[in-house]
Amino acid sequence: MKHTRPIFDEEPAIKITRCGNSSICSQRNGKIMPASENNQNNSNQTGGNANGPNSADHSVDTNLYSRQIYALGESAMTHLRKASVLISGIGSVGLEIAKNVILGGVRHVTLHDQKLLTFGDLSACFYANESMVGENRAKISFTKLAELNDTVTCILHTEALNEEFVKQFDLVIVTDSPWEEQIKINNWMRKHGKLFISADARGLFSYAFVDLGEKFAVHDVDGETYNEVLLEHVNCETGEIFTLDKAYHGLEDGDHIVFEDFEIAELNKLTPTPVKTTAKGHIVNVGKALSSFSSVIDGPISRGRARKVKMPKFIEFKSLADALKLPEFMIWDFAKFDGSEHLHRLWQALYKFEKKHKRSPKPRSKKDAELFKAELEGTGTAEIPEQLLLNFSYQATGNLQPVASVIGGFVAQEAFKAVTHHTTPLKQFLYTDSCEALPGDYSSFDAGKLTEKDCEPRQTRYDGQAAVFGWSFQAALSKQNWFIVGAGAIGCELFKNMAMMGLAAGNGGLLKVTDPDTIEVSNLNRQFLFRRPDVGKKKSEVAARSMKQFNPAVNVQALSDIVSEATESVFNDDFFNQLNGVCNALDNVEARRYVDRRCVYYQLPLLESGTMGAKGNTQVVFPHLTESYGSTSDPPESETPVCTLKNFPYQIQHTIQWARSKFADHFTSVAETANQYLDDVNGFLGRLQQMTVSQKIELLRALNKALIDECPSSAEDCVKWARDLFDSLYRNEIMQLLHNFPPDQVTSQGQKFWSGTKRCPHPLNFDVDNPEHLEFVYSAAFLRAQLYNIEPISDPIKVAHLARAIISPEFKPREGIKIAITDAEAAANDEAGPEGDDSEKLLDTLNMNLARLKIDNIRRLTPIDFEKDDDTNHHIDFITAASNLRAENYTIEKADRMKTKQIAGKIIPALATTTSVVAGLVCIELYKIF
Template identity: 30%
Template sequence: MLDYSALAATLGEELLQKIRSTRVLMVGTGGIGCELLKNLVAAGFANIECIDFDAIDVSNLNRQFLFRKAHVGRPKSEVARESALRFNPDANIVAHCGSIFDAQFGTAYFSSFGLVFNALDNLPARRHVNRLCLSTNTPLIESGTAGYLGQVTVIRKDATECFECQPKPTPKTYPVCTIRTTPSAPIHCIVWAKYMFAKVFGAVDDDDVDDDGSGSDEGGEGGDEEKVAMLQAMAQTRKSGAQLRAMDAPQLFDYLFSEQIASLLAMDVLWKTRTPPQIISWAEATGAGDKEACEAGPSAAGGLRSQKVWSVAEAAQAFAASHAALVAQYAAAGERPLLSFDKDAADCMRFVTALANLRARCFSIAPSSEFDAKAMAGNIIPAIATTNAIAAGLMVVEAVKLLREAADECRTSFIMQYPTRGRKARYLNAGPVAPPNPQCFVCQAQFVTLAINTVATPLSFFVDAVLRGHFALQEPSIEVGSAVVYESGEGAEDMDDQLPKMLDAVRITDSAHVSVTDYLQDCEFTFVIAHDPGLAPGADESDGRFRILRADHAKRKREDDQAGEAKRAKPNEEPTQS
């Protein structure tokens, strides 16, 4: 049993009882979550529920200290509960192994808690929790870490900015043509290697990949002549996944690093301003071309193997060894022998690292160690246990402020990698929580003016790219006037025949007021449509297939409308005589 005397002396008996009686929800039991759950039970919180859908992996053990090797494969939330109860057996901890997007964790569920803690590492889930807390007026303590950097803040409806008041960076994407024909950075080689893994052992085929070169990348591609040459080069040596699986290691090696490179070299226009790639054959890479000598893989001598940059010969050895292992796994997989890339699976990671390094050697790009390749392949930002611990401690500090009704003392805290300059150098900086952004469509603006080509844009794009993509809605329903245009969710499949229709065919036209509701998130706002024929339906979102022109709060919208009506109703005044 936990001795509460020290807590009572520090916090006061009244506040301690409030802490013990308040029901709190913790979303995420990973790096921050493990530290947070330990802190909560140690601080006297006695009614805790936690949600996490993930299972424990061996790669979690270096920083998620509530887990041990024997727990690998078990649900994180359940093991975290068991471990935390050892700190305070009196605590009532309920663990849920499930997704925060499940219908059971809706507004009714969230409204039963006095505080919510976010310990998540992905944007969609954090947005979802943010909206549920706003809709139920439940204070949210939001956190995030990235390496040595971290942030903790408090979100309260109408009092502070919400998680979506400030734009979040979008994931980096790379044009297909750059990846396949003119790579210039290690990440390009990693992305190509992951694609080849999926092509050989997974469900990806060329028909599943967009070859138009769309996507975002600094520097972009050349003109139309280059683009045509790239597409020709890709088409000339294209082989199906089945054809690639039929090859042994030397044949696949020569196809990827000899035949394909030779095809690219034949396209002179690609190399007018670039260094042409170099062919690497299996015989050259392995010396005598001895396949059996390669299947043991590269030597681990000379330091940590994962941090060693392989030579061409060592990369070829790793390629052959991992290829043999993956072929065996594929053959043993049964009727659906599809393998998925897993950064924590040794054979997968070595295969991708070998392919990426050999590709890099062909294009005179610096090769990467297996450690660095894993970070890029898994989009990994190294997790630092101490950063997570600091963030979790700050979350409990902010929670105590809220429970003692001192919300005005809440702070947004920033954990820094390097100390700030000046007389008071600090690794931890705190400032007032920012007020709501009046342009935020989630917590403030309820009217959004949207420019879109209503004649040439299908409803499917509006639903998938605008509502689900840009606005992160889960189950949007659309009404124009009193007519229901579209509904999503269980039992609404009969509305799917609306999706191919153009917007103007479903009454979404210029100046239309389109009401959108997501009952799962209890989120509702109105689009004011501005038809713009200049927005090309063939362009991607970043090129301006739609644009957000304005976001207005309901009160300000009414005031503007009333002012406009008054101005229109006022008779024209006679000009005064000078």
């Protein structure tokens, strides 16, 4: 993805039970039982009924959470599935936090609030409407929140909090609450060794605070995946180790490494060793760690690698009471370097004002601003800019969905860090200020000219937004026409934000959304508008319907056309000329570039964004003011040489890529080629004449195999083919390679041929009792049968019985076979032709065989397109088995199914928290466009 930067600057990282009169909770003997206390039976309660998962079920649905697991890791996901979290205050920020925490799969989530819904809440409470004003905020949202994830136990509590109640949770998150209440709860949590986070938002301002105790262990400080470094030379006396081909090691002083894949087993068992970098980027020093091995290893090595490992880091946090006096800040905007200290004082003054006056300062009230200024006494000495003070006072009743989305996503991510010990948490205050979104004197909505009357509440759902921008601005928002391209994770968050903003909610306004995709199970973890019953439905249609539920006044039109050159008759001049702007919510660069070109042509603003795990980016493209998206590009990704994949793999990525290629060769390309021939023989042969001799032979051989030599007539034939394929890939080809390049082969320079990145392989003999061997044959036979429209054998026992009966012929290596060592050598071999002087004779034979076919009697094949998210189709099963058997050939560490799926499917890690933050930032930028 393009221009990805961390959103989290500190290095990243349903059971519905009712009981009692005023609370809904899971109880045993009157006590809440979170997962950490191993509550075995949440359905046995006082006066309650239950539905949903067993509370002791900490299992992880890898289909549902796959993208999150790729971002956080399986260990972190397991911690989430055991955690219990209390969220107090289900206003705008609390609601966002709850949404993200529940989507993230935290095992037990208790929602608490005693406040009643007001009109001011409605601008950022997406599960509420005007008819609910006066009801408890947590009760209003509880059912909808509980529906977000049926693997999470959600509990409602509306009584006052006390120490006995809160101490049972692993983490308490407090929002929309004064310092006194926060300090009290924080002290309770510290007393019992538990974790605490708080947050709030007013207008364009927000903050978060984190206290994880006196000594919090972070097991993975940055959440990054490190590649191993191949080594070629070791100097045990000096402690210097040299990377292969002078590759950059990417290590820093103090990093720890372990040694792997050395021929000396004891070296591979060393504990993590600290390194010291040198002036040269391919050399690091490990001190005396290798001194005891000088007699057995010193100098050039045939194989070995170093891998950076994560070492735990311990962080000390202050209590909230102490942190208020001696705060530590994470800076949100480096253009406002002193901003955190200013905002620290302003938030203290606000809570003092509200305690004294039992209300917040009124929008644009100069009188209240003076009263507010008086509350700054005793909060610090930093001089606060007058305009910042006024903006803060004027926006104290403001409630903006985009700001809640940003801080709510951020805090939910901090919650994940807290309960998983994964990635470095916030230490300790974050203050945000997005006042650049206020219109200036260049705009007809100049915020500097707003009066109290312009922003006074009118008891509508937009009171909280009008308090910041005024009612004229709100009216203009309602008349906007925008086009949202994509209804995936970012799209869902954008729809929620835009609905609450009232974008296109008036006469003449219209939001158009398009997405050709249908909803899959893996979407549900972060695309919160969708539920399990929606799986298989069009994303755009379900998203539009959900948007109307958030705000019935929004005018939205759902489309399902892809935006490309092929659909310019749909997305034509009339379409674009009606728009005020475009929002991209796409998942690939080419589509982004195309939409960008259209926006440049029609001179429309474009709001661009993307995410990858805990990282994200936003970009504003504004006509005649900024560069376009296509003006810059990321450097191209490095590609693995074909010869490395074909004969000399040394990483599991290589074997997975090879297995993915074999899937395409055997189950997709061959069927497409055969169907092209069957549909139009003359046309096919005409295109064949344009190819080189080598290409003709390769293509005709594949056709002969598919339609004649290896064409199955039964499912048993498919098992036989799969069993033969095993021998061909994992025994015969390896034995031929070793025949050409024996294990003791040396180069013309006298060096070992099998060294460095070339790992000497060994052949595999089929063993039906080996689960991996049988899995390969089973899945390959299953797919082969589908390819030829034959009912597959679904019983693994029967497949094993058939495979056991197959006798493999002895392999005899062929002489004169050329095996290229480099891609350049392979290209030269292809140019020369694989069969030398016999090429034309071979071509004639292959053509004659095909000419004898009675095409009318042959059924078309069914090409199998790779689909990574269907566990019943055996696609990932085949690729995992094929890759790991290849890894076994070359003594490469194998990968589990999850990792194989991610690499083969090119899956981008994703988190609902990051999506929430990015979508919020996009909509804050949307404010600025007016």
